[in-house]
Amino acid sequence: MVSLYSEKMLNIISNDSLEEKLVCMFKKYGVNGYTVVQARGEGSSGQVSDMSGFDANIVVKVILPESKIQVILESIERKIKKGYHLTVYITDIKVITPEKFEKTAS
Amino acid sequence: MVSLYSEKMLNIISNDSLEEKLVCMFKKYGVNGYTVVQARGEGSSGQVSDMSGFDANIVVKVILPESKIQVILESIERKIKKGYHLTVYITDIKVITPEKFEKTAS
Amino acid sequence: MVSLYSEKMLNIISNDSLEEKLVCMFKKYGVNGYTVVQARGEGSSGQVSDMSGFDANIVVKVILPESKIQVILESIERKIKKGYHLTVYITDIKVITPEKFEKTAS
Amino acid sequence: MSLSSLLLPAVLFFALGVIAKLIKSDLRFPPDLAKVLSIYLLMAIGLHGGYELAKADIMIAFQSIIWALILGFTLPIVGYLGLVATRKVNPLDAAAISAHYGSVSAGTFLTAIAYLDNLSIQYETYPLIMLAVMESPAIVVGLILAAKARHTVAARNGATNTASKNSNEQGDFKEMLRDAFTNGSVVILIGSMIIGAIAQPSGMEKLKPFIDDIFMGVLCLFLFDMGMVAARRIGDFKKVGVMLAAFGVVMPLVGGVIGVYVGASMLDFSVGGATLVGVLGASASYIAVPPAMRLAIPEANPSFYLTLSLGITFPFNVIVGIPLYHSMAQAIVA
Amino acid sequence: MSLSSLLLPAVLFFALGVIAKLIKSDLRFPPDLAKVLSIYLLMAIGLHGGYELAKADIMIAFQSIIWALILGFTLPIVGYLGLVATRKVNPLDAAAISAHYGSVSAGTFLTAIAYLDNLSIQYETYPLIMLAVMESPAIVVGLILAAKARHTVAARNGATNTASKNSNEQGDFKEMLRDAFTNGSVVILIGSMIIGAIAQPSGMEKLKPFIDDIFMGVLCLFLFDMGMVAARRIGDFKKVGVMLAAFGVVMPLVGGVIGVYVGASMLDFSVGGATLVGVLGASASYIAVPPAMRLAIPEANPSFYLTLSLGITFPFNVIVGIPLYHSMAQAIVA
Amino acid sequence: MSLSSLLLPAVLFFALGVIAKLIKSDLRFPPDLAKVLSIYLLMAIGLHGGYELAKADIMIAFQSIIWALILGFTLPIVGYLGLVATRKVNPLDAAAISAHYGSVSAGTFLTAIAYLDNLSIQYETYPLIMLAVMESPAIVVGLILAAKARHTVAARNGATNTASKNSNEQGDFKEMLRDAFTNGSVVILIGSMIIGAIAQPSGMEKLKPFIDDIFMGVLCLFLFDMGMVAARRIGDFKKVGVMLAAFGVVMPLVGGVIGVYVGASMLDFSVGGATLVGVLGASASYIAVPPAMRLAIPEANPSFYLTLSLGITFPFNVIVGIPLYHSMAQAIVA
Ligand SMILES: Nc1ncnc2c1ncn2[C@@H]1O[C@H](COP(=O)(O)O)[C@@H](O)[C@H]1O
Ligand SMILES: Nc1ncnc2c1ncn2[C@@H]1O[C@H](COP(=O)(O)O)[C@@H](O)[C@H]1O
Ligand SMILES: Nc1ncnc2c1ncn2[C@@H]1O[C@H](COP(=O)(O)O)[C@@H](O)[C@H]1O
């Protein structure tokens, strides 16, 4: 019987020009794992292709302990207020290796 | 303290030849934001590569208010009954900018 | 009114060199549908690009009935203990065609 | 029909691709490469052909187009009747499959050109227009056959919700018609032919190294990739059954004979030209038609038509068919 | 300004791309292709130019760089004032849009080279250095204009959280400056120019087929792709409004006139060289500047600047502008 | 060993890639480009080599293969013993790392060929067969070393679940053996060599522009990309520690000396040929072996072997190693 532990997954859809900025933010808050997927899409700021180097979206996925969500969300909210187009959503997930996501900053 | 609001995320896995049709459907129901990710996969209709222009799958992700889910699901169900291969799933999500997803058709 | 049924979605983030192994495992346990998305990322084993043929990550997504989760998780846990780098998470989802995911091995 | 034709680099690379998958090599080409190569190939062959066609006889060009349309409309019906007669597939699958055989495979056509070039056999440029013309009509025939099949099925089942479906189908049908004729491959091919015909010769001269010199190498790379794609489908051979698999070999022979006959007798082409028309008749689309069928006949099983066109007919034509149609053309023209 | 310039294959392929989207063809190029082609084009033109520049007059090269900087810093300010005067966009949008017009479009520049080559018109190599130099300064001016605009807006709104923002902006600003000058296109172009200048001639000789012979074909393929990208934006024409759309045509004319004047009178270039400087002045960036603006002026609406630079100015320059700037150059030089 | 060898365009582009990352440029090549380029390079070199080898001496070819196998099996063991002696890594990491050094880097090999071509130095074609042969054995040795290492570790830890593991390992081992010998690079290389050997000369002639003329340009683009990839790893230098980093420089020197010796004395090759065998000995795989090790020795840390092979040994060989092995070859042959 494999035990399951609750964590949160933070997802950010954004233009790929913001990738470096987002990764920096994660590291600042001690989150060292993330996954990025290339995407295209449409939203209030128009259509975004997935042409690399021209105009592409990304989906950034980060598994986080509940305790870190708020501080990162605050940072994201500040960015959105500055005008950055970030589509953010959080899902409840279960993981089998909680220690992987709960360790503090390296 | 950033507030979180409940929304739904509708995910549709399909062959990329149906992308235009799906986007049309969203717009018809007043949903103007969506994200598309390229994928490969396997299912009842065989293996699908991710070769662009030959045979590729996509995952379409749409954040929606609960109120719009049913009408879109009905449209999807009609398509599935016609024979279209759509793998559909819905997840509960939390967002920080609910107004972004609740506005009515433009 | 389209009915919704509860299923689980198993997500595995891994290096793409393990794709074949993972698909084999699914088939062994009678799961014949899955979707794979190309990704890049960072974690305890360093940065992974999304350069095909060099060093790329994948996200494998499988919709499963609750009943099959445990046996597959055990198999995954064994792999992790052997040293494989697998980032695994499970989400609760709702589907409209449960029969698609509940059939037994073909 | 000398065996030496099999020693064409293009054919050998196709075989290498097949072998790579049969020995379960982990070799994988990036998913976008085949598309890029096929864009290049269509563009190059289109420019080249357009340049030649600018000097062509408008009457023969017109006749070629008419015959291309006839082939495109007739072959799927032949295929459909054959498939329904086997009683191994339902009518909707039969419609979807046969649409593929009315259309054409540019990869096979280009291999045939490499084959003829290698034997220094001359050929007319008109088959190139036919290649462009034949991409679309088969899709339309497929739609019509499917509509008919659906009515048959609905009549059998008591026809409950036919009405509501029909109104919807009207709009869909129109849209699919437009899709059939604005298909990407058609746009590249016809567009490049027009550019080749109207562009200034000095401009065309500068394109020569790109469209002529490296052409054969790119074709090899493309066929290498397609060999792997085809081989992935060969494994599904068992799923489709012996009867269907046999159709994947018999149908190109039928189409090839008809094509060679049209080329040689109706259009009065040389051996080379007749061979190419034979290849047009024999080959089955695996780029334009499958997505069109996914959209238009969603009830049909993609495994069937992909396995047949890509896993059986394509390798058959590249390795066995081309030299065969060439022999036929020699026999008829002589 | 003969119409025959429109019959350049490169221009025709651009038009084909536009038409493909207008007739709603499902033609789609793989998302990474344009990037690969533009890497190749920058590398080829850089190597070629570097090789020539090794023999260049250092004084003129230096003057060219100075004038490139002047153009790069001045044009966005001209554009900004013009845009603000129309009262159709807020100052931040105006800053973001005008930054695009101080920078350049390599695609347009290369089309101009194809145009001149086709007419066998000689041109100096210095405009190539200017192309490399002009990528960055406009981004910096955009940042400064945006900072100014933000202060104006903040002052109007009562300036609540300006302080906290400012400290942050300091760091960001520095980082963006670095980004502006280490921009990918700049690195490829300048890097290749240096390599072209210092590499051994025997080594360069072996590169000739790659960088020279197939160049024109690759340019055609690139413009084909970009035609489709541009056409997708042409539809947004209505969203931006007539006034803004007009700016997308007037601004390149203004930039073109200034550029031609600088090229012909300040730098004493030939007709060909002056035409190229005109194109540098007229063209708007759609590769380097948009992501920089997304980062630096997130408040601005990307639809505006993408539609203008990609959907209006780029097609305008490729089809109408280049022959026009050529005529201007002829008029001034003569 | 003249400095001028550093002025090869190929080497300069590698350096440009490294510099682009060091100055933190946002330059990024599409993720599939390197793969496409490496497919092309292997195909081109294979065809070229196969064509030559058709005329080769079967005896020397056979000896080359034997020596390639010997090198492939011996070098990892040398590396393993060296690494274990440093006591800086655990045995499983040592096994994974050393497997990379028994295998080869086609990118380094091709740079060496560009280097020799530039100096107009003749070389035998046999090293090309050795390149193909040496891809696989090192993977096998890595597996064996790892199995040994696991037993040692298990013995130390009291060996709890060795039994269950073993049964599983049997199947895995077989599968990995198959993987090692059907590796994608091997298939392209050997396949192209066979095609080059058996294809009709007239067909091969048509491939020349593709496989010969643009080869050097493609190599430059590939090394540009790989320079960036390598530079991303150079930063991890600190993570692996000085001792390991030193291994990344010493091991290629050891392998290079052995390789040159084998080439010059055992196989009686010319200076050019011996240099190439030296490069085979010195270079470490970064394409075939890393994924094989991820699968076969999951316990090993990929940061270690990727940083060493890609971030240290690859740049070392391209910039310093090749001229060095050339000097050694001159010394020994003379
Ligand atoms: N409702 C939505 N559902 C899914 N993705 C969305 C949605 N709205 C926006 N997006 C994504 O977020 C990106 C930026 O959106 P926006 O900020 O609205 O321009 C779009 O390009 C889409 O990829
Ligand atoms: N159980 C599943 N889990 C995840 N994805 C699936 C599953 N079944 C099907 N799919 C995806 O849906 C596509 C179409 O499936 P199907 O309709 O079964 O042919 C496949 O190619 C997969 O990408
Ligand atoms: N916290 C995380 N959130 C999202 N993805 C992660 C996380 N940690 C690791 N990953 C992904 O899993 C891959 C392997 O991680 P690791 O096993 O930690 O090296 C990484 O390359 C990431 O793509």
Ligand code: NA
């Ligand atoms: Na046909």
Ligand code: NA
């Ligand atoms: Na400009």
Ligand code: NA
């Ligand atoms: Na080695």
